Amino acid sequence: MHQSLPLISTHHLAKPLLILIAVLGLSGCGINNIPTYDEAAKAAWSQVENQYQRRADLIPNLVETVKGFAKQEKEVLVQVVEARAKATQMTVPKDIINNPQAFKQFQQNQDALSSALARLMVVVEKYPDLKSNQNFLALQSQLEGTENRISVARRDYIETVQKYNTELRTIPGRWWASLMYSDARVKENFTAPPESRKNPQVRF
Secondary structure, eight states, rough: OOOOOOOHHHHHHHHHHHHHHHHHHHHHHHTTHHHHHHHHHHHHHHHHHHHHHHHHHHHHHHHHHHHHTOOOOOOHHHHHHHHHHHHHHHHOTTTTGGGGGHHHHHHHHHHHHHHHHHEEEEEEEOOOOHTTTHHHHHHHHHHHHHHHHHHHHHHHHHHHHHHHHHHHHHHHHHHHHHTTOOOOOOOOOOOTTTTSSSSOOOOO
């Protein structure tokens, strides 16, 4: 006589199935949006820092090259050197994009360096020999490329932070933040400097 296999209760099947449906439903309701957007914002910020550092690395060579042709422009050169020092010597906290004061100081320092570089480029126009120097031409190309990359990195950061901040401020993101991500905070974003509502143009 064959022993029949025990029947699996539909009740036991229903419970895991309901859990699976609930999990899938939650993921479709944006439960993972906040951490996903948070990581995107952090990655975008890293690119901003990388591009600003790239620019800072170019400046000493640029200043030395200009100095060789325009020693009399000491005031402008000193402004660039001092602005670079202020920008690079700032201690950038790990939580800078959630730190209003530190973020504001970082932007002010970088904007001041942009302004100093723009003034230096105006001075360069008076020195044809400098503008035709091969080392200067190479620096020109690198600096222009870096300024473009800074602009793109800032734009990408602005967009990712807007998306993240909007998620925290709207439903259902506000609900998920309250229930599961209580440490989530609105992130800081760039603003146009008051003296100029556009990025400085670096042209030679």
